[in-house]
Amino acid sequence: MSRAFFRPVLSLAAITCLFAGAAGAQERYSFDEETLEIVHALSEAGLDSDLAYELTEELTTVIGPRFAGTEQDVRARAWAVNRLTELGFENVRDEEFEMDFWTRGPFGAEEVYITAPFPQPLIATTLGGSAGTPDGGIEAEVVFFASFDDLVAYDDAPDALQGKIVYVNDRMVAAQNASGYSPANRKRTQAWFHAEDRGAVGVLVRSVGTSSNRFPHTGMMSRPEGRRATIPAMALAGPDADQMQRIHERGETITLRMSTQAGWRGRATSGNVIGEIVGSEAPEEIIVIGGHLDTWDNSPGALDDGSGVGITTAAAKLILDSGHRPRRTIRVVLFGAEEVGLLGARAYAQARVEDGTLDNHIIGSESDLGAGPVWRLTSNVAAHAYPFFDAMQVEMQHLGVLRGPNSGSGGPDIIPLQALGMPVARLQQDGMEIFEFHHTPNDTFDKIVPEEMAQNVAAWTMFTWFLADTEMQFREVAEE
Amino acid sequence: MSRAFFRPVLSLAAITCLFAGAAGAQERYSFDEETLEIVHALSEAGLDSDLAYELTEELTTVIGPRFAGTEQDVRARAWAVNRLTELGFENVRDEEFEMDFWTRGPFGAEEVYITAPFPQPLIATTLGGSAGTPDGGIEAEVVFFASFDDLVAYDDAPDALQGKIVYVNDRMVAAQNASGYSPANRKRTQAWFHAEDRGAVGVLVRSVGTSSNRFPHTGMMSRPEGRRATIPAMALAGPDADQMQRIHERGETITLRMSTQAGWRGRATSGNVIGEIVGSEAPEEIIVIGGHLDTWDNSPGALDDGSGVGITTAAAKLILDSGHRPRRTIRVVLFGAEEVGLLGARAYAQARVEDGTLDNHIIGSESDLGAGPVWRLTSNVAAHAYPFFDAMQVEMQHLGVLRGPNSGSGGPDIIPLQALGMPVARLQQDGMEIFEFHHTPNDTFDKIVPEEMAQNVAAWTMFTWFLADTEMQFREVAEE
Numbered sequence: 001m002s003r004a005f006f007r008p009v010l011s012l013a014a015i016t017c018l019f020a021g022a023a024g025a026q027e028r029y030s031f032d033e034e035t036l037e038i039v040h041a042l043s044e045a046g047l048d049s050d051l052a053y054e055l056t057e058e059l060t061t062v063i064g065p066r067f068a069g070t071e072q073d074v075r076a077r078a079w080a081v082n083r084l085t086e087l088g089f090e091n092v093r094d095e096e097f098e099m100d101f102w103t104r105g106p107f108g109a110e111e112v113y114i115t116a117p118f119p120q121p122l123i124a125t126t127l128g129g130s131a132g133t134p135d136g137g138i139e140a141e142v143v144f145f146a147s148f149d150d151l152v153a154y155d156d157a158p159d160a161l162q163g164k165i166v167y168v169n170d171r172m173v174a175a176q177n178a179s180g181y182s183p184a185n186r187k188r189t190q191a192w193f194h195a196e197d198r199g200a201v202g203v204l205v206r207s208v209g210t211s212s213n214r215f216p217h218t219g220m221m222s223r224p225e226g227r228r229a230t231i232p233a234m235a236l237a238g239p240d241a242d243q244m245q246r247i248h249e250r251g252e253t254i255t256l257r258m259s260t261q262a263g264w265r266g267r268a269t270s271g272n273v274i275g276e277i278v279g280s281e282a283p284e285e286i287i288v289i290g291g292h293l294d295t296w297d298n299s300p301g302a303l304d305d306g307s308g309v310g311i312t313t314a315a316a317k318l319i320l321d322s323g324h325r326p327r328r329t330i331r332v333v334l335f336g337a338e339e340v341g342l343l344g345a346r347a348y349a350q351a352r353v354e355d356g357t358l359d360n361h362i363i364g365s366e367s368d369l370g371a372g373p374v375w376r377l378t379s380n381v382a383a384h385a386y387p388f389f390d391a392m393q394v395e396m397q398h399l400g401v402l403r404g405p406n407s408g409s410g411g412p413d414i415i416p417l418q419a420l421g422m423p424v425a426r427l428q429q430d431g432m433e434i435f436e437f438h439h440t441p442n443d444t445f446d447k448i449v450p451e452e453m454a455q456n457v458a459a460w461t462m463f464t465w466f467l468a469d470t471e472m473q474f475r476e477v478a479e480e
Numbered sequence: 481m482s483r484a485f486f487r488p489v490l491s492l493a494a495i496t497c498l499f500a501g502a503a504g505a506q507e508r509y510s511f512d513e514e515t516l517e518i519v520h521a522l523s524e525a526g527l528d529s530d531l532a533y534e535l536t537e538e539l540t541t542v543i544g545p546r547f548a549g550t551e552q553d554v555r556a557r558a559w560a561v562n563r564l565t566e567l568g569f570e571n572v573r574d575e576e577f578e579m580d581f582w583t584r585g586p587f588g589a590e591e592v593y594i595t596a597p598f599p600q601p602l603i604a605t606t607l608g609g610s611a612g613t614p615d616g617g618i619e620a621e622v623v624f625f626a627s628f629d630d631l632v633a634y635d636d637a638p639d640a641l642q643g644k645i646v647y648v649n650d651r652m653v654a655a656q657n658a659s660g661y662s663p664a665n666r667k668r669t670q671a672w673f674h675a676e677d678r679g680a681v682g683v684l685v686r687s688v689g690t691s692s693n694r695f696p697h698t699g700m701m702s703r704p705e706g707r708r709a710t711i712p713a714m715a716l717a718g719p720d721a722d723q724m725q726r727i728h729e730r731g732e733t734i735t736l737r738m739s740t741q742a743g744w745r746g747r748a749t750s751g752n753v754i755g756e757i758v759g760s761e762a763p764e765e766i767i768v769i770g771g772h773l774d775t776w777d778n779s780p781g782a783l784d785d786g787s788g789v790g791i792t793t794a795a796a797k798l799i800l801d802s803g804h805r806p807r808r809t810i811r812v813v814l815f816g817a818e819e820v821g822l823l824g825a826r827a828y829a830q831a832r833v834e835d836g837t838l839d840n841h842i843i844g845s846e847s848d849l850g851a852g853p854v855w856r857l858t859s860n861v862a863a864h865a866y867p868f869f870d871a872m873q874v875e876m877q878h879l880g881v882l883r884g885p886n887s888g889s890g891g892p893d894i895i896p897l898q899a900l901g902m903p904v905a906r907l908q909q910d911g912m913e914i915f916e917f918h919h920t921p922n923d924t925f926d927k928i929v930p931e932e933m934a935q936n937v938a939a940w941t942m943f944t945w946f947l948a949d950t951e952m953q954f955r956e957v958a959e960e
Contacts, residue, residue: 057726061598061723061726061727061730062598063598063600064594064598064599064600064601064723065600065601071599072599072600106588107588107601108586108587108588108589108590108591109588110588111588114544118541118542118543118544119544119551119552120543120544120545120552120780121544121545121587123921212926212927213693213695213922214695214779214921214922214924215693215694238926239922239924239925239926242924242925242926243541243544243780243924243925246537246541246925247541250541299694300600300723441603441694442693442694442719444694444719444722444723445719445722445723445726446692446718446719446722447692
C-alpha cells in the first residue's frame with residue numbers, strides 16, 4: 001500500500017515558494033523551524049495512521065444509522081464519549097439539547113406509484129419535514145416542471161395548482177467544489193411551499209445528487225418562519241426521475257399515488273459530544289474542529305459524516321501523541337442533529353453566547369464532505385492573516401493541497417458560529433463523487449478509500465497544529 | 481456518435497481466415513458471395529439501427545416491471561403482440577400457459593434487522609419461493625457460514641441448526657464468461673433446504689452478484705422434487721453482508737429479525753409471445769431466437785431481459801426489411817415466466833412435443849445477459865457443422881466476435897429444447913458488468929449503452945441469417 005505520492009517533494013515545494021514570494025504583493029509569513037519540524041512529523045504520522053479509518057469503521061458498524069433524537073443517537077453519543085475518553089482527550093462531555101422530532105415512519109410505508117398512464121412502482125424517499133398522507137395515500141395528476149425556477153415563476157394564484165402533485169425535474173451538476181449542490185438543493189428545500197401556496201396536494205422532486213443508481217436522496221426541507229409542510233414531499237431516485245421524464249416526453253398526463261407516514265412527533269433529545277486538548281499557554285483560546293455524529297435514517301453514514309468524525313478525531317489524537325502541546329486549546333466537537341437543521345451547531349453557538357466564551361473561539365472548521373482527498377485550503381479571515389494561510393498551504397503542497405479563496409464557510413456546523421463573528425477556514429474535499437452516495441442508503445463504509453482518508457488526516461493534523469500553536473489572531477483588529 | 485470501431489476491416493479478416501485455414505485440420509466452409517453480401521449489409525444496418533434501443537425503452541417505460549402472472553405480465557404480452565404485428569412479423573400469437581404463482585408480498589413488508597449486538601436495519605430482498613414469516617417476523621441467533629460448501633459439509637443431523645438462522649457469506653467473482661454466477665448461485669438456490677433439513681428457522685445469504693452498491697439480488701430458489709420451502713429465505717445487499725462479516729469478525733454472536741409476507745398464492749397465467757418470418761423454401765424448418773419478456777418484480781428489467789427482447793426482435797426485423805427472405809422460418813419467441821423457473825420455456829418445449837414440430841427445430845439461441853458487447857460465438861452442434869460456425873465467426877470479426885468452444889447452452893430458455901435434442905449456439909455477451917445490476921432494483925434503462933446494443937443487433941442479424949438461409953443441419957447425422 002504505497003502512499004509515496006503524498007510524501008513531501010521538498011524541491012518542488014521550495015520552488016513554488018519562491019514563485020509565491022515573487023508574485024505576492026503582501027508580506028510573506030514564515031513559520032519557525034520548530035513548527036515546521038512538528039507539522040512535518042504530524043503529516044508523516046497522518047499518512048501512516050489508520051485511526052480515522054478504524055474509528056469510522058467502528059462507528060458505522062457498532063452503531064450503524066444514528067438519526068438525531070433516536071435510541072441510536074443515544075448509543076452514538078455514548079460511543080463517542082467513551083472513545084474520546086479512551087483516546088486521552090480532556091474535558092470530555094455530551095452537551096445535550098432538546099429538538100423538534102420528525103420521522104419518516106416505517107421505510108416500507110413510503111410509496112410512489114404511477115397509476116396512469118403506465119402503472120408501475122417508483123423508488124422514492126420522503127423528505128425531512130414532509131407531512132404524512134391519509135392511509136392509502138393521495139392520488140392526483142402531476143404538473144411537470146422542468147426546473148425549480150419554472151415552478152417559482154409559475155402563476156402564483158392560490159389555486160394555480162389546486163389538487164395537483166407538483167413534480168420538479170432539475171438535475172444536479174457534479175463539481176470539484178460541490179458548487180452544483182446549492183442550486184439543485186433548492187427544489188428539495190423550497191419546492192414544497194411554492195407548491196403548497198398554489199394549492200398542490202403533494203410535491204415530488206428528482207433526487208438531489210448525481211447518482212445514476214436507483215437510490216433516492218433524502219434531506220431536510222426549509223421551514224421559513226418555523227412553518228411546517230401540510231403536504232407530502234418526496235424525492236425520486238435518478239432512474240425513476242428519468243422514467244417520469246420519458247413518460248412526460250411522450251406527451252402523457254401522469255397520475256401518481258403518494259403514500260408516507262412521515263410527521264412531526266413531539267420533542268426529543270440530542271447532544272454535541274466534546275473532547276479537548278487543553279492549551280499550554282492560552283488555554284482559554286479555542287480552535288474548534290470536528291464533524292457531525294448524526295446521520296440520515298437510511299444509512300450508516302460512512303461518508304456523511306462518519307468520516308469527518310474519524311478524520312478530525314484522529315488528527316487531534318496525533319497531536320495528543322506527538323509529545324507537543326499547542327499554545328491554544330483544540331476542541332473536537334462531534335455535533336448532533338446536523339442533518340435535521342444544524343440543531344447541534346445552533347445549540348453549541350447559543351451555549352457559547354450564554355457562557356460568554358464565544359469571543360474566545362479563535363477559528364473553526366468542520367470536515368463534512370466525505371472522505372475524498374483535500375484539494376484546497378480556503379479561509380474566511382481578516383486580511384492581515386492571509387499570508388499566514390498562504391504559508392500553511394505551502395507546507396501542505398506535498399499533499400496536493402492548493403490555496404483557495406478567502407471566502408465561504410468552515411462547514412455546515414460552523415455556520416452559526418461564523419454568523420456570530422468567528423473566523424473560519426476549510427480543507428475542501430473533492431466534491432466529484434460524494435453526491436453519488438450522500439443522503440442515500442448507499443453511504444456505507446466500503447465506499448471509503450483508506451489512502452484518501454489518511455491524506456485528510458495528514459492535512460488536518462498540520463492545519464490544526466498551525467492554528468492552535470500560533471499567537472496569530474484571525475479576526476479584524478478593532479481600530480483604536 | 482462514431483461506430484467506426486465496429487466496421488469491417490476486411491484485410492484483417494482475410495488474414496485471420498488464412499491462419500484459421502492453415503491451422504485447422506478440418507475442411508473449411510465457405511459462404512457464397514450472395515450470402516456474404518447479404519450479411520454484410522445486415523451488419524451495416526444493425527450498427528446503424530436504434531430499433532433495439534427504442535423497443536427496450538418502450539417496453540421498460542410503458543410497462544415497467546412485468547413479473548410473470550401479474551397484471552403487468554398481461555400488459556407486457558399485449559404490448560409484444562401489438563409490436564410484433566406492427567413490425568410486420570407473421571403468425572403472431574401469445575401461447576398461454578398456467579403456472580404456480582409466488583409473490584414476495586408488499587416490498588415494504590420485507591425486513592432484516594440486527595437485534596443484537598448492534599441493533600440496526602439491513603437491506604435485504606426475499607428470495608423467490610421463500611415462505612412467509614408470522615406477523616412481526618422471526619428472531620433467532622445466526623450461525624455464520626463463510627461459504628455454501630461449509631454449510632453443506634456441516635453436521636447434517638436434523639437438529640444441527642435447530643432454531644437458528646443460517647447465514648452464508650460466499651462472494652461472486654466477476655468474469656467475462658459469467659463463470660462466477662453458477663457457483664455463487666448455489667447459496668441462493670440450495671442453501672434453504674440444507675438449512676431447513678437441519679432445523680434452521682430461516683436462511684439469509686450474501687447477495688449473488690458483484691455490486692458494491694446497496695442493492696440486494698433476488699432470484700428463484702430450487703424446488704427439488706417440487707418441494708416448497710417452509711422457512712423464510714432472503715438475500716442481503718453486498719454492503720450489508722460486509723456489515724454482517726465485520727460484526728462476526730469482532731467475535732460477536734449475531735441475533736436477527738427476519739420478516740416477509742412472501743408465499744405461494746395459487747395459480748396464474750403467463751404466455752410466450754411468438755412472431756415469425758416464414759421461410760421461403762423450407763418453412764417447416766425453424767430457427768428459434770428470442771429473449772424473455774418477464775422480469776423480476778423489483779425493476780423494469782432493462783438488461784434482464786428487455787435488451788434480449790429488443791436485440792433479437794430488431795435483428796429479425798432487419799431481415800424482414802432486407803428485401804431477402806431466408807429459406808427457413810425465423811421464429812422470434814419472447815418467453816414468459818423465465819425468472820420463476822423457465823416456465824415459459826418448458827411450456828414451449830412441451831407444446832412442440834405435443835404438436836410434433838420439435839424435430840423441425842433446427843437450432844435455437846437466446847439473448848439474455850444484458851446489453852454488453854458480444855465477444856464470442858459458441859455452438860453446441862454436431863462435429864460436421866464446426867466449419868460452418870468457424871466461417872460465421874470469421875465474418876463477424878469486424879464486430880470483435882471471437883470463436884468459442886462447442887459446448888454450453890443457447891441461453892436459459894433454450895435449455896428445455898436442448899434437453900430434447902435441439903442444437904444450440906450462443907452469441908456470448910461480456911459478463912463483467914451485468915451482475916452489478918441483474919435481479920436488483922437497479923436494472924434500469926439508463927444502464928444500456930446504445931453503441932454496444934447496436935453491436936449485438938449486427939451480430940444477431942448476421943447469425944440469424946446464416947442459420948436460416950442454409951441447408952446445413954446441426955444435429956448428428958443418424959448412421960444408416
